[in-house]
Amino acid sequence: MKKEMRTICYDEELQIEAYHFEGIMQPFPNHFHEHYVIGFVESGNRMMSCKNREYHIAKDSIILFNPGDNHTCIQSSEESFSYRGFNISTNAMLSFSQEITKNNKLPYFSPAVITDAELGCYLQSLHKLVMSGCKEFEKEESFYLMLSLLLEKYVPPYDMTLTCCTGRCSEEIEKACSFLQEHYSEQIHLDQICRYAGLSKSTLLRAFTRLKGITPYRYLETIRISEAKKLLREGIPPAEAALQTGFSDQSHFTNFFNMFIGLTPGSYRDIFRKQDDGGNRGNADKKNAETGNTTGRREENAE
Numbered sequence: 001m002k003k004e005m006r007t008i009c010y011d012e013e014l015q016i017e018a019y020h021f022e023g024i025m026q027p028f029p030n031h032f033h034e035h036y037v038i039g040f041v042e043s044g045n046r047m048m049s050c051k052n053r054e055y056h057i058a059k060d061s062i063i064l065f066n067p068g069d070n071h072t073c074i075q076s077s078e079e080s081f082s083y084r085g086f087n088i089s090t091n092a093m094l095s096f097s098q099e100i101t102k103n104n105k106l107p108y109f110s111p112a113v114i115t116d117a118e119l120g121c122y123l124q125s126l127h128k129l130v131m132s133g134c135k136e137f138e139k140e141e142s143f144y145l146m147l148s149l150l151l152e153k154y155v156p157p158y159d160m161t162l163t164c165c166t167g168r169c170s171e172e173i174e175k176a177c178s179f180l181q182e183h184y185s186e187q188i189h190l191d192q193i194c195r196y197a198g199l200s201k202s203t204l205l206r207a208f209t210r211l212k213g214i215t216p217y218r219y220l221e222t223i224r225i226s227e228a229k230k231l232l233r234e235g236i237p238p239a240e241a242a243l244q245t246g247f248s249d250q251s252h253f254t255n256f257f258n259m260f261i262g263l264t265p266g267s268y269r270d271i272f273r274k275q276d277d278g279g280n281r282g283n284a285d286k287k288n289a290e291t292g293n294t295t296g297r298r299e300e301n302a303e
Helices: 090-101 117-131 138-154 166-182 190-197 201-212 216-233 238-244 250-261 265-291 295-302
Strands: 005-011 016-024 028-031 036-043 046-050 053-057 062-065 071-075 081-088
Touching: 005 117, 016 117, 036 117, 062 117, 081 090, 081 117, 090 138, 090 201, 117 138, 138 190, 138 201, 138 216, 166 190, 166 201, 166 216, 190 201, 201 216, 216 238, 216 250, 216 265, 238 250, 238 265, 250 265
Parallel strands: none
Antiparallel strands: 005 016, 016 081, 028 071, 036 062, 036 081, 046 053, 046 071
16 A cells, blocks of 8 residues: 655745645545645546545546635545645735736535646646756746636636737747847746736747647746756767756756756767767867877887
């Protein structure tokens, strides 16, 4: 049986709690929360009741509880239950929702259990970033993309003010790109990009992704990797290349480099070091041949 583990942390920047339950077998009695709960199931099968409606939850199920939603949950198989989730206070949710939808009211998510591959990817990525203590704006970006998708798809009726006309945002997005290109070696915050481009966070993220095909953070990482490749080709050690291109640490740099290039930074640099060594040997042999100072000739003279 998998060992039971419970981990929880609080992210001060986003003002949310993140928690991870592994190997859980205990049932949860009928209860409710005063905050929002957004979570996803990693493994296990359970029967859940929410507001007198029955749900079967299993791997990849996403769970949405509004404040006051009464619910209960019990095992439906011998497999233990593993689950990751977020707790978001009503004050924090109202602030985030206002910024995204321009509506001064709390959202009401429905239904309580959904399956959504795109949303699941955002949730898993965000959870890992929060639990690891990430300080990059990738974390905030992931949160806004996740919440924007939730508000768009699971809060009926959907407020169309959330939708951005990307045609009107093209100039602002180009300004955002310029900012990222100029400051890639620094620690950048999403607020800085938004102020420079003159857009709200939700509008920037949605318009940027539609116009460029990638998120601002992935755009930034692409610039950083490109610049790091130049440094590595010049023989700069990976640790120094990571520092000069704005990566928070060498491990972060190595993971991204390998994901983008398919090689570790050290392996990439070694390719060019070997080429340089081979070229130098070739030039030296050519020079010795022109002057008659081959290795064999020197040995002959020594005799």
